[in-house]
Amino acid sequence: xxxxxxxxxxxxxxxxxxxxxxxxxxxxxxxxxxxxxxxxxxxxxxxxxxxxxxxxxxxxxxxxxxxxxxxxxxxxxxxxxxxxxxxxxxxxxxxxxxxxxxxxxxxxxxxxxxxxxxxxxxxxxxxxxxxxxxxxxxxxxxxxxxxxxxxxxxxxxxxxxxxxxxxxxxxxxxxxxxxxxxxxxxxxxxxxxxxxxxxxxxxxxxxxxxxxxxxxxxxxxxxxxxxxxxxxxxxxxxxxxxxxxxxxxxxxxxxxxxxxxxxxxxxxxxxxxxxxxxxxxxxxxxxxxxxxxxxxxxxxxxxxxxxxxxxxxxxxxxxxxxxxxxxxxxxxxxxxxxxxxxxxxxxxxxxxxxxxxxxxxxxxxxxxxxxxxxxxxxxxxxxxxxxxxxxxxx
Ligand code: G3I
Numbered sequence: 064x065x066x067x068x069x070x071x072x073x074x075x076x077x078x079x080x081x082x083x084x085x086x087x088x089x090x091x092x093x094x095x096x097x098x099x100x101x102x103x104x105x106x107x108x109x110x111x112x113x114x115x116x117x118x119x120x121x122x123x124x125x126x127x128x129x130x131x132x133x134x135x136x137x138x139x140x141x142x143x144x145x146x147x148x149x150x151x152x153x154x155x156x157x158x159x160x161x162x163x164x165x166x167x168x169x170x171x172x173x174x175x176x177x178x179x180x181x182x183x184x185x186x187x188x189x190x191x192x193x194x195x196x197x198x199x200x201x202x203x204x205x206x207x208x209x210x211x212x213x214x215x216x217x218x219x220x221x222x223x224x225x226x227x228x229x230x231x232x233x234x235x236x237x238x239x240x241x242x243x244x245x246x247x248x249x250x251x252x253x254x255x256x257x258x259x260x261x262x263x264x265x266x267x268x269x270x271x272x273x274x275x276x277x278x279x280x281x282x283x284x285x286x287x288x289x290x291x292x293x294x295x296x297x298x299x300x301x302x303x304x305x306x307x308x309x310x311x312x313x314x315x316x317x318x319x320x321x322x323x324x325x326x327x328x329x330x331x332x333x334x335x336x337x338x339x340x341x342x343x344x345x346x347x348x349x350x351x352x353x354x355x356x357x358x359x360x361x362x363x364x365x366x367x368x369x370x371x372x373x374x375x376x377x378x379x380x381x382x383x384x385x386x387x388x389x390x391x392x393x394x395x396x397x398x399x400x401x402x403x404x405x406x407x408x409x410x411x412x413x414x415x416x417x418x419x420x421x422x423x424x425x426x427x428x429x430x431x432x433x434x435x436x437x438x439x440x441x442x443x444x445x446x447x448x449x450x451x452x453x454x455x456x457x
Pocket of ligand 1: 144145146147148149177178220221262308340371422425
């Protein structure tokens with residue numbers, strides 16, 4: 064078992080946090096409110112003497128990082144673009160908010176741009192790259208000593224219309240992809256540690272997405288190898304991942320990746336990692352065999368990573384029950400345990416800092432509360448459970 068950074072201080076922080084959370088939860092203070100803009104700066108540390116309530120759950124204050132083994136990156140997706148375009152955030156990134164920015168800087172060691180490195184964001188027009196938002200995130204990460212996970216170079220979603228309209232012939236399409244990969248990876252060479260090179264290339268039936276993905280439909284699976292080679296040439300140090308959801312357990316979809324990645328490795332393709340997104344739902348059982356699944360990829364010599372963890376549940380008017388919030392912790396624990404138990408899992412990323420920024424309510428009506436912090440940035444039982452688990456080391 065490896066030593067944690069500061070296991071004594073982590074345990075003390077954990078004990079204080081668990082007590083504070085228990086007090087808050089006993090009074091129902093931890094339940095998230097209906098979706099709304101977060102109220103940064105409202106720490107909620109002091110109870111209102113008028114209503115006689117005790118302290119609600121606290122804001123996080125570096126407990127995850129203090130408890131974490133030195134060789135594990137703890138990541139968070141930084142909100143911006145995508146579903147946020149329909150919210151008060153508009154086209155900005157949440158880092159403009161001081162509380163949000165300091166919570167990211169103090170509580171994580173890695174960040175993933177949630178949308179700002181996707182094609183629709185970087186390539187609004189064929190001839191134009193727009194790196195402004197991505198540059199801002201990378202600069203923020205550097206300023207605060209965070210690593211960056213790049214997401215993503217090759218996907219069936221969030222592509223600009225000029226790319227998917229079918230107007231490019233095969234040579235043009237291939238050339239545009241090569242140029243994109245080389246330009247984007249090259250720009251951030253030495254600054255983006257890991258890339259989700261190819262994202263979600265198999266569908267829910269474990270079939271290659273030849274219908275949805277504009278490149279797979281035209282060139283077949285061979286193009287995946289090219290994308291990895293181009294990315295590797297552009298930044299030989301970057302760790303290059305395949306990445307997908309619903310592959311946490313062993314089954315047809317994770318098997319499809321297991322076969323593909325072995326073929327790629329046998330062909331000498333520079334694929335270095337397998338990313339398990341970890342978008343779980345409490346409607347379904349926990350992925351009890353996740354460690355075993357990660358282990359089989361690790362045995363191929365790959366890094367593995369949990370890249371987009373969140374755990375959604377049924378909510379009523381945006382509010383989750385205390386019982387469900389308590390049960391949610393077990394789902395997060397399964398994912399963190401799997402990662403901690405596999406040596407080559409060096410990165411565990413959650414998809415959103417707080418429920419105020421989660422993609423879940425926009426995609427799943429009646430579900431939410433999927434992240435570690437509520438809409439006021441207060442810690443939930445899942446957060447406390449992860450601190451506890453990290454403090455025991457690998
Ligand atoms: O493209 C439409 C546009 O035509 C329409 O006018 C506009 C207004 O509703 O919506 C646009 O789609 C939005 C899309 O982002 C593109 O901007 C969706 O509403 C919006 O919900 C979507 O959200 C992003 C989603 O990826 C897209 O699939 C989320 O912000 C982002 O968190 C989410 O992240 C993905 C990872 O990249 C990959 N893994 C799954 C994860 C969660 O879905």
